[in-house]
Amino acid sequence: MRSDDRDRADALVRGPASVGTAVVPALSVHRTLELLDDLPSRAEEWKYLPAWQTERRPDQLAAPTGGRTPEQAPQIRRIFEHRLRLVSELHGTAVRLAAGTDTGTGHLVPGFALHDEPALLVAAGLTPAEALRAATRDAARTLGLPAVGTLARGQAAELLVLDAPVGDDGLL
Template sequence: MELPDDVPSRVAEWKYLPAWQVENWPDQLAALTGGRTREQARQIRRIFEHRLRLVRELHGAGVRLAAGTDTGTGYLVPGFALHDELALLVAAGLTPAEALRAATRDAARSLGLPTIGTVARGQAADLLVLDADPLHDIRNTRRIHGVVVDGRWIPPEERRRLLAAVEAAAAQTPPPQQGATMTGCGCGGHP
């Protein structure tokens, strides 16, 4: 919510969420940020930049950073938002390799999960195969060729079919019943 002017009006991956959810985001954003004065908006932007510096300092001090974007937060699509988080880590001063470690090895360690080198024989690992080098440009993590999940190769055609099924399911998902409540604050601190 620190950068409401940078919030896109439409992003391709929003199609993987129910339309009623996406359509509510501008109202939620307006409710949270609409009453800010220009000075308050400048102050909030300075807070965002301070957070980037803080991440850089924590990293420089050897603090383990674990990437893993919030879900249920407006303007974020689970899975896809991680690419934006990686870019923010690089903007904060991490190298692309360090940002990737924050999303893989360090996130796994933070959760007590096995990491490369600690996976027992016979355990399947997940793998992302990219069409471009993310160490050259972290945005290349979006250039996904295929994935290995639980030891099973999912080629590009199957991945497209799976995403199409998610899109179709999202299109068929009705809004919550009248009177239903959401849990969680939805205040993940993202734009």
């Protein structure tokens, strides 16, 4: 949505909630496109990609962002902040939020991008536990896979428990 119109935003939030729709905000891809100055270096992650793909990454990112001027940066940052507010409002309704990334776009690396998504959901107002559920149980249910995504008898699961410090955002 390209507007700060409150009625349109309210309708956007109420619509999916009224019909039980799940929403996948894909905040990782929006951060990549809207907060270029905040992009972390992905060189370590890129070693898992084929060379032909990493060689094209700068061009992939330049295509949607190349015509921006420095004067537009504050406006574009506000667009990302607006997205976070919309996700927060959706979270306050009956909408199921599921973590997803649109991997393959810009600087997103399959697998690694999904590690960033829960932190962005926390930035939008979800608790760390809610963000973890969005990336596990709720994502599985959104895909029609009720037998995965939770730890329970009879569920398919792989679990890795780490003894690692938790960051300020409540995530590893």
